[in-house]
Structures are given as structure tokens and as C-alpha cells.
Amino acid sequence: MLCWNAGTAVKMDIDENRFEGMLAGKTVILTVTASISLYRMPDLVRDLRREGARVIVGMSKEAASMISPTIFQWASENDVVTAVGGNIEHISLFIGHAGDTALLICPASHNTVGKIANGISDDVPSLFFSFAIGNGNPVCICPAMHEGMMVNPINHRNLQALEDAGVQIIPPRISEEKAKISENDLIIDHVCRLFHGKTLRGKSVLIIRGKREEMIDPVRAVSNLSSGFTLSWFAMNAFKLGAASIVMIGHTEYRVPEYAEYIHAVKMEEFEAEVDSILSKRNFDVVINCASLSDFIVKEEVREPRCRETKAPTINP
Helix, strand or coil: CCCCCCEEEEECCCCHHHHCCCCCHHHHHHECCCHHHHHHHHHHHHHHHHHHCCEEEEECCCHHHCCCCHHHHHHHHCCEECCCCCCCHHHHHHCCCCCEEEEEEEECCCHHHHHHEEEEECCHHHHHHHHHHHHHHCCCEEEEEEEHHHHHCCCHHHHHHHCCCEEEEECEECCEEEEEEHHHHHHHHHHHHHCCCCCCCCCEEEEEEEECCCEEEECCCEEECEECCCCCCCHHHHHHCCCCEEEEEEEECCCCCCCCEEEEECCCCHHHHHHHHHHHHHHCEEEEECECCCCCCEECCCCCCCCCCCCCCCCCC
């Protein structure tokens, strides 16, 4: 991918750590409805494919009037379904593939949520849903609407009915009085969970990871170069594998997933206090401890900077 900067082409590499191929051999049927967030969907298609998925896009008539189906044909490298015809696409795309084909409705408008929750099937997304949910295909939806519509008690009831039917709801981000669809990486985490969620279903996971810092004075410390990537990676994959609760203790410079509880710790006493506290209150099925603890402890932390001192700090192994 190229990014032009002051007339010079700069190569921008895709973050390979973000994709793990967990959707290899899987098909994701992405159906889109009329929402301004449609502009993000071609990128989502590409990211789903980077994760290994085969992607087929279905569009409501209103969505097709907002963004050309050709764009989705380019992004997915598959024909786009804009109307159900003699090939009965709402059946043929799903039947016989309950274990390896999932339906993702993203964005799911207030109107679409209401229709699929109440058995109305009058366009491509709702027709696809009506068969997929009955055929046993995993289904998840990404609601997108104004905040007032999202908290509408009728919409809440409809979402609850869908969740009770086994539909996975990807929580929106509330911003500027709007319920906006989540970021692509979070959506992909949920899609992976559709296929792999039985492994740790119902389990609670505690992950202890990250660098340790032993302060010499207020501006200097004995530390290491751990970025905390492994902490975020374990949390992300625990969710993909179906963990019901995830607690992260430590330090990370990477995204803290919204589905995980994050407790920051860098000093040894912080690690000890937080781990002891959480274990005294809760039980965990899985505990992963791979913190990058320091080999040394500063004998005495000085409250003032040692900028003008030549004396070396005393450290103990």
C-alpha cells in the first residue's frame, strides 16, 4: 500500500500481527443496510479477507442506492447480491454450510433490527437472516443508528429478542449522540468468536503480562523493552475462543479490548497487590502468567531527581 508524502512514495506495510488466519476456510456473508457507516464496509471486507475469510456481500435496495455494488464486488472479488432471484441466494448460500458460513449484518439499521426481530423478510438482509438463523448458521449484527434510537425501549426489546435467539450483538460505540459501529478489529474478533467460541465458552481467564519498572527517582527507572503486545494478544484470542470474562493485569502499549477488564501494573508491589486482590475475590479457569519482571530491585527510591549526583543507584538482584 502506498502513501504519498511531499511527492515521495512511502510504503506503508499492513500490520501482520493483527491478522492470524483464524477465518481461513470460512465464509462470511456480509449484508449491509442503509447507513452512513456504509463508507467503512469496503475496508471491513478487505480486513475479513486478510483474516482468511471468503466474503460475499448482500445489499438492501436502499444501501445499493448509497454506494455502488461494484465497489463491494471489487473488495470481495465475488458477485454482490442486491436482489433474491431464481438462484434463491438466501438459501443456496447457507444450506449445507452451517458450520463454516456465518452471517454478519453490518451496519444493522434500526429498521433492519426491528424487521429481523419480528419475522419480516422483505429485502436481502432480512431474507438472509430468516434462513440463516433457522439453518443453524452463526449470526452477528452491528447496530448503527442515533443514540436515541439505540436506547429506544422497543429497539432494546428487539435486540434482546435477537440475543435470546442466539444472535451475537456487537456493541456500538456511543459518540456524538450516535451509536456507531465498532472498529474493524473488534468486529473481526466477534466473527472469529462465532466460529471458534466453543473452546473456552463460559470460562474466565486471567492474564498477567507486561514490563516491570523499578523507579530510581521520579524521572529514571530500571525497566525493559516489553511493549505488552503479548498481553493484548492473549486477551484477544481468549475472546475469540469464547471466554466469558477476561482480566488483564500489567502494562500494554496496544489496544485494550473493550471486552476485557484492564488493571494497570508496572511495579512489583503493584503486580503482587493486584494479583492477590483479584484472586481473593474471583475464581479463574485459566491463569496465564508471563510478565516481564525485572531482575533487579532498587534498594531505595529517591523522591528527588539525581540529575546532579554522580553516585550510582543501589540495586539488588
